[in-house]
Structures are given as C-alpha cells and as structure tokens.
Amino acid sequence: MVDTPTLPHVAILGAGSMGGAILHGLVRSGLAVHGVTATNRSEASAAELASLDGVTSIALATRPDGNLEAAADAGIVLVGVKPVMVPDLLREIAPRLRPGTIVVSVAAGVTIATFESILGSGVPVVRAMPNTPALVGKAVTGLAAGATVTDADLALVRALFETCGVVIEVPEEKIDPLSTISGSGPAYVFLLVEELTKAAIGKGFDEAEARLMAEQTFIGAAALLAASGEDPAELRRRVTSPKGTTERAVAVLQGAHLDELFAEATDAALARARELAAGA
Numbered sequence: 001m002v003d004t005p006t007l008p009h010v011a012i013l014g015a016g017s018m019g020g021a022i023l024h025g026l027v028r029s030g031l032a033v034h035g036v037t038a039t040n041r042s043e044a045s046a047a048e049l050a051s052l053d054g055v056t057s058i059a060l061a062t063r064p065d066g067n068l069e070a071a072a073d074a075g076i077v078l079v080g081v082k083p084v085m086v087p088d089l090l091r092e093i094a095p096r097l098r099p100g101t102i103v104v105s106v107a108a109g110v111t112i113a114t115f116e117s118i119l120g121s122g123v124p125v126v127r128a129m130p131n132t133p134a135l136v137g138k139a140v141t142g143l144a145a146g147a148t149v150t151d152a153d154l155a156l157v158r159a160l161f162e163t164c165g166v167v168i169e170v171p172e173e174k175i176d177p178l179s180t181i182s183g184s185g186p187a188y189v190f191l192l193v194e195e196l197t198k199a200a201i202g203k204g205f206d207e208a209e210a211r212l213m214a215e216q217t218f219i220g221a222a223a224l225l226a227a228s229g230e231d232p233a234e235l236r237r238r239v240t241s242p243k244g245t246t247e248r249a250v251a252v253l254q255g256a257h258l259d260e261l262f263a264e265a266t267d268a269a270l271a272r273a274r275e276l277a278a279g280a
Contacts, residue, residue, distance in 0.1 A: 005152075005159050008075025009034040013067050013089060015049060015057075016040070018106055019080030021134035025164030027052050028137070037070040072096040076104060076156065083107040083276070090118040097123060102153050104128055104160070108179065109276035112146045112172055124149040126157045127172060129179050130164070132186050139165030140182035144172035176277070180269035188265070193218055 010026065012019045015038035026032045037056045040046045046059035058066035071077050071093040081089055086107050097103070097119070104126045105115060115125040125146035130139045141161040145154050154169070161167050170178060193214050200210035225232055240246045 004031065004162075005156055006033055007031045007156060007160060009073055010036045010076045010078065010160065011070035011074035012036065012038045012078045012080055013070060013093075014039065014080035014082075014085075016045070016080060017132070018130060018134065019078065020049065021132070021139070022078065022080075022106075022130065022161070022164055023049065023052070023055065025134065025137060025139075026160065027055065029163035031159060031163060034075075037073065039066045039070055068093055068096055071101075072098070074098075074101060076102045076160065078104045078106065078160075080106050083110050086110050087114070087118060090115060094119050094123075100124075102126060102149070102157060104157055106130060108183075109176075109273060111277060112144065116146060122148060124153045126154065127175055128157070128161060129175050129183055130161060131182050134164040137164050140185075141165060141167050142175055142178040142182065143167055143169050144175050145169070176273040177266075177270055179273055180266040184266075184269050188262075189218065 007026070010032055012023055015023050019038070023036060023038055026036055032054055035054045035056065036052075037058065038046075038049050039058045039060055040049070041060050043059040043061050046057045049055055049057040056070075058070060060066045063069070067089060075098075077093065077097070079086060079089060086105070090103075102124045103115060103119060105112075106128050108129070110127075112125050112127050115127075116123065119125065126149055127144045127146075128141055130141040133139050134141075139161070141164075143154070143157060143161065158167050158169070168178070168182075196214040196217070197207075197210045200213055201207060205213070221235075225235060228235065236250070240250055
C-alpha cells in the first residue's frame with residue numbers, strides 16, 4: 001500500500017464554489033496538518049469558511065494583501081480565481097513565492113505556459129480540471145504537469161485532489177477534451193434527469209413523484225454500476241429483456257443516434273474551450 005503524503009501548508013486563492021469544495025475535502029481528510037489559508041473577496045464569503053478546522057480565512061475587502069500573505073506562507077498555492085483575473089494575481093504573488101512552492105491552476109482555459117511565463121520556468125505548475133461533484137467528495141479531476149514538476153510534486157497535488165474524488169493524470173493537450181466529458185458531464189446527467197422527469201409528468205405523475213422516480217433511478221443506476229464493477233453495456237443488456245418494453249424504448253433512443261449526438265455535443269464544448277484559451 002502506498003502511503004498518502006502529508007500536505008504542506010496550502011493556500012487557496014479564490015475559495016469560491018470550486019475552491020471551497022476542495023477546501024472542504026481537505027478539511028474532511030485531515031491531510032492538511034500544516035493548515036490551509038483561503039481567500040475571498042467579500043467578508044461574508046470569508047466568514048462562512050472561518051469556522052472550519054485548521055483554516056485561516058481572509059477577506060480581501062478588509063485585507064487587500066491577503067493573496068500575497070497566503071501565497072508567501074504556502075507550499076502549495078491553488079489558484080481558483082476567474083480566468084480573466086489570473087495574470088494579475090500571478091504577477092502579484094510571483095515575487096513572494098518560496099522556492100519549490102507548487103502552483104496549481106483550476107482556472108479553465110488558462111494554459112501552463114501562461115503560468116510559467118509570469119511565474120518563471122523554475123516554478124512547478126500543475127493544471128487541474130475538477131468537476132462540481134467535488135462538493136460531495138465525488139469529483140473527477142484531471143491533472144496535467146508542467147515541465148519542472150517532479151514525481152513528488154505531482155504526488156502531493158494528486159493527494160490534495162483525492163480528498164474530493166478520483167484523479168486522472170493526462171498530458172495538457174487532453175485537459176480540454178477531459179473537460180468536455182467530466183467537467184461538463186454533470187450538466188448532461190442533470191439534463192437527462194430533467195427530461196425523464198418531464199416524461200413522467202406527461203404520463204400523469206405529479207412533479208414530486210416524477211422527480212423522485214427520475215432522480216432515484218439515476219442515483220440507483222450509478223450506485224449499481226459502481227458496486228458491480230460490470231461494463232455499463234452489460235448492465236444495460238441485463239435490464240433489456242428480448243422483445244420487452246425496455247428493448248423497445250432503447251431502440252428509439254439508439255435510433256436518435258445518441259452516439260453521434262454526444263460526439264457532436266462534446267466537440268462543440270471542445271471548440272468553445274479552445275476559443276476561451278485563445279481569449280475569444
């Protein structure tokens with residue numbers, strides 16, 4: 001068994017929805033034995049995090065140099081601000097980073113090259129793409145390492161993100177394609193639940209009944225998939241009795257060319273990701 005490394009002091013600059021989810025995972029895990037500093041623009045947002053064990057929560061509204069203070073004390077700096085704010089933030093903290101500090105980006109569309117051009121090529125940079133199930137400890141996070149990231153650096157960053165889900169290590173050119181599957185994927189699932197709920201309402205169920213059926217069917221199916229270890233196609237076949245009702249319904253769905261539809265949808269998401277990376 002591989003021992004999970006103990007994390008150094010972590011700074012989360014911009015502990016909003018995603019940064020906050022990662023922060024909660026860290027606190028639950030007990031790995032951040034050297035503490036976490038989190039920054040937010042407003043006092044209200046900072047106050048929500050102040051009661052977490054081992055967390056120093058800074059409101060930039062009252063401490064304008066809070067990002068600089070947090071970064072100067074950290075062994076891992078997680079950049080969670082909006083992509084447009086990243087360059088200015090990096091220029092602010094670059095002079096105060098300690099040698100060996102790992103900088104981790106969760107800013108969509110901002111490349112490792114952008115980070116390295118501002119921070120300097122000697123700063124280890126990891127690009128991360130988590131998704132919103134991090135809020136419940138069920139994230140999928142893609143990690144891509146910059147040129148100077150060591151195996152030990154990457155192990156620390158992996159341990160950080162494993163506190164809120166599973167981790168996939170990929171080359172940077174696969175981060176944007178990954179975002180079209182796991183990053184955007186929760187929205188696809190929620191859309192399917194919405195549409196199945198509407199179908200149930202159309203068959204005479206009230207909204208509460210329809211939501212219960214649709215939501216719990218997805219939750220139960222996902223739990224069965226996880227528990228069984230079976231291929232999803234095999235599980236589908238077990239539900240689909242020959243000449244039965246499910247077979248008829250699946251035939252309609254397959255007749256709509258779902259394979260082509262999902263390929264087209266994820267291609268569209270990838271094209272937009274590349275537009276964002278180019279500043280469009």
